Amino acid sequence: xxxDVIVVGAGPTGMTxxxxxxxxxxxxxxxxxxxxxxxxSKAGGVQSRTLEVLDQRGLLxxxxxxxxxxxTTGHFAGIPLPLQSERHCLPWRSVPQVVIEGFFERQLxxxxxxxxxxxxxVGLAQDDDGVTAAFADGAALRSRYLVAADGAxxxxxxxxxxGFPGEPGTLTIIAADVRLGxxxxxxxxxxxxxxxxxxxxxxxxxxxxxxxxxLVLGGPDRSLPREVPVTEDExxxxxxxxxxxxxxxxxxxxxxxxxxxxxxxxxxxxxxVFLAGDAAHVHLPLGAQGMNTGMQDAFNLGWKLGAAVRxxxxxxxxxxxxAERHPAGAAVLRNxxxxxxxxxxxxxxxxxxxAAREIFTALARxxxxxxxxxxxxxxxxxxxxxxxxxxxxxxGLPAPDLDLGPARVHxxxxxxxxxxLDPADRFAEAAGPWSDRVDRAGKGAGTEPVLVRPDGYVCWxxxxxxxxxxxxxxxxxx
Ligand SMILES: Cc1cc2nc3c(=O)[nH]c(=O)nc-3n(C[C@H](O)[C@H](O)[C@H](O)COP(=O)(O)OP(=O)(O)OC[C@H]3O[C@@H](n4cnc5c(N)ncnc54)[C@H](O)[C@@H]3O)c2cc1C
Numbered sequence: 363x364x365x366d367v368i369v370v371g372a373g374p375t376g377m378t379x380x381x382x383x384x385x386x387x388x389x390x391x392x393x394x395x396x397x398x399x400x401x402x403s404k405a406g407g408v409q410s411r412t413l414e415v416l417d418q419r420g421l422l423x424x425x426x427x428x429x430x431x432x433x434t435t436g437h438f439a440g441i442p443l444p445l446q447s448e449r450h451c452l453p454w455r456s457v458p459q460v461v462i463e464g465f466f467e468r469q470l471x472x473x474x475x476x477x478x479x480x481x482x483x484v485g486l487a488q489d490d491d492g493v494t495a496a497f498a499d500g501a502a503l504r505s506r507y508l509v510a511a512d513g514a515x516x517x518x519x520x521x522x523x524x525g526f527p528g529e530p531g532t533l534t535i536i537a538a539d540v541r542l543g544x545x546x547x548x549x550x551x552x553x554x555x556x557x558x559x560x561x562x563x564x565x566x567x568x569x570x571x572x573x574x575x576x577l578v579l580g581g582p583d584r585s586l587p588r589e590v591p592v593t594e595d596e597x598x599x600x601x602x603x604x605x606x607x608x609x610x611x612x613x614x615x616x617x618x619x620x621x622x623x624x625x626x627x628x629x630x631x632x633x634x635v636f637l638a639g640d641a642a643h644v645h646l647p648l649g650a651q652g653m654n655t656g657m658q659d660a661f662n663l664g665w666k667l668g669a670a671v672r673x674x675x676x677x678x679x680x681x682x683x684x685a686e687r688h689p690a691g692a693a694v695l696r697n698x699x700x701x702x703x704x705x706x707x708x709x710x711x712x713x714x715x716x717a718a719r720e721i722f723t724a725l726a727r728x729x730x731x732x733x734x735x736x737x738x739x740x741x742x743x744x745x746x747x748x749x750x751x752x753x754x755x756x757x758g759l760p761a762p763d764l765d766l767g768p769a770r771v772h773x774x775x776x777x778x779x780x781x782x783l784d785p786a787d788r789f790a791e792a793a794g795p796w797s798d799r800v801d802r803a804g805k806g807a808g809t810e811p812v813l814v815r816p817d818g819y820v821c822w823x824x825x826x827x828x829x830x831x832x833x834x835x836x837x838x839x840x
Pocket of ligand 1: 395396484620
């Protein structure tokens with residue numbers, strides 16, 4: 363073997379995964395076909411659950427120190443959701459994807475991992491022992507596992523002939539990074555009477571202190587084939603259709619067309635090859651979910667691959683990646699579908715859609731509805747199915763703050779190992795044989811016994827015996 367794991371694609375998914383693998387002590391090769399990192403910003407928002415997991419790795423503070431990354435309000439189908447600060451300890455932040463990628467690149471480099479750039483994967487073969495990856499320059503690498511984090515047009519997915527069902531793109535909208543002049547539009551989404559719409563999100567400031575924004579434009583006649591370059595005139599005309607003369611374009615930094623294709627790979631695992639991020643799921647970028655979902659795939663998979671490589675993975679652990687992340691991805695695709703219908707993003711002005719939107723907008727003023735949507739959009743509503751882990755209401759959910767405060771819970775997970783919270787100090791002996799993979803936090807650690815996986819999800823809680831759960835999730839004792 364040249365390495366334990368090859369990660370194909372150094373986007374946010376691949377880099378997050380590489381970081382998790384390093385933490386798990388796994389030798390990793392990260393390859394990308396691009397000669398240098400792309401400087402195009404795509405994603406602009408990081409959700410609560412991603413912020414929480416970054417904090418669990420000690421990465422949040424240094425990430426936020428890279429610049430001005432304001433807390434932003436979320437939205438569902440363009441209907442603003444108020445800040446959920448009393449519900450989510452870390453409300454959404456505006457952090458451009460390009461910043462996240464640069465941050466992870468430096469993190470990895472500091473630990474000796476440099477992406478091998480200009481290396482395009484073109485061939486793949488696997489057998490009982492490992493995977494052989496072939497590259498366009500004629501090189502080949504062999505590893506025990508390979509992860510496809512190679513984006514929406516994944517080569518690995520094609521080579522596997524993996525089923526990728528869903529709907530093809532039928533329309534496009536424009537996404538652009540801009541500087542604007544004129545009045546500051548007060549809401550993130552604005553519609554004109556005739557169905558044109560614009561969405562604006564803060565992207566922070568450039569080195570000269572000038573405000574940058576993500577602009578998304580849609581509406582009737584706005585949909586051109588993806589390959590057609592976006593022009594400045596088109597942006598000016600789109601702004602004028604929505605804002606009249608109130609807002610105007612000062613500078614266009616980058617623009618692209620985005621389609622509404624919606625697809626999800628049938629199986630996230632193909633033997634020793636796993637798919638993650640956009641390679642596994644594509645959808646319209648609505649509500650800042652694509653990059654976040656990919657990073658959550660990586661947090662879910664990293665420690666499991668670590669366990670397999672280090673030889674303690676219990677039977678079936680690697681299969682839980684598909685069992686847990688496929689439903690999470692499918693839920694994102696569903697909420698994006700609902701949003702694109704309610705947003706009338708094609709600008710049809712269909713009276714039935716407008717009527718549904720009116721009622722939905724009124725409902726979204728109710729606190730319970732806001733909580734429901736806020737949880738859905740922030741990634742905190744994800745509950746992993748964990749058959750055989752008991753019926754305690756916390757099982758499958760992100761570790762709550764357990765009266766310790768979120769900071770303390772996150773700190774306990776910093777090592778990337780499992781954590782057994784044992785407030786009554788009852789399980790020192792029982793947990794001892796797993797002490798190489800699970801840390802035990804005794805007296806004062808919360809209010810009830812809870813076993814938390816390295817990715818921060820509760821896999822057992824209650825008054826009984828934690829040993830079956832330790833065995834189930836962390837394998838045979840030493
Ligand atoms: C306009 C826009 C706005 C968005 N806004 C948001 C947002 O606010 N929040 C959010 O969460 N998401 C958002 N998204 C989605 C987000 O950008 C993607 O979900 C994210 O980039 C997926 O990350 P990834 O690492 O899985 O794939 P990618 O970022 O696509 O990275 C894949 C990498 O693989 C490399 N690669 C491809 N093929 C090969 C090969 N054969 N060999 C080697 N390397 C290869 C590529 O060069 C690339 O570097 C937005 C997307 C767009 C287009």
